[in-house]
Amino acid sequence: MNEGIDVVGLYVGDQDEAFAFYVEKLGFKVHTDVRNGDYRWLTVQHPDQPSFQLGLFRPGPPMHDEATAQSLRAMVAKGAMPPLVLAVEDCRATYERLRERGVEFTQEPIDRYGSVDAGFRDPAGNGWKMIQAPKAKG
Numbered sequence: 001m002n003e004g005i006d007v008v009g010l011y012v013g014d015q016d017e018a019f020a021f022y023v024e025k026l027g028f029k030v031h032t033d034v035r036n037g038d039y040r041w042l043t044v045q046h047p048d049q050p051s052f053q054l055g056l057f058r059p060g061p062p063m064h065d066e067a068t069a070q071s072l073r074a075m076v077a078k079g080a081m082p083p084l085v086l087a088v089e090d091c092r093a094t095y096e097r098l099r100e101r102g103v104e105f106t107q108e109p110i111d112r113y114g115s116v117d118a119g120f121r122d123p124a125g126n127g128w129k130m131i132q133a134p135k136a137k138g
Contacts, residue, residue: 007043009055010084011076012124015042018056021123025101028054046086076125083119083127091116091132 012018019042022028028044031053035041039062043053059069075081088094091109095118099105106127107119114134121127 005052007053007055009057010122010124010126011059011072011081012056012122012126013058013073013077014123015040015056015058017123018042019044021103022054022056025098025103073124079121079125079127081126083129086128086130088130088132091118091130094130 010018019030019033022044023030027047029047029050031043031045033040033042038060040058042056044056045053059072060066064072095105095109098120103120105118105120107117109116109118109130109132116132118130119127120130
């Protein structure tokens, strides 16, 4: 039996805006996009990780009442959620490519602890760290 984490969710304010950001700017692929009334199950995948999905979910029914949904959207917009990490081979080259696609960075690439990292946020406010692993010595 195969077991493991299949989907990790992010709260987004606007699923169409999140779709455009993750698919058109970051280059993720759509895995599932289905609706049941006002509810939409939208997941995307990094093209190099087809077994893992990132859910782009809007706070609200059936999981949350409107007051809770508003609180969650406000917390995400303030950057209060834990950052996600995107592993890249070349941080500076990826930074330039994503900037050209309209990704707004909160931190330019810097050398730190033997690696290179940069930061950006999605349109909802979810923070991302983009990290290039240290080069192997020897």
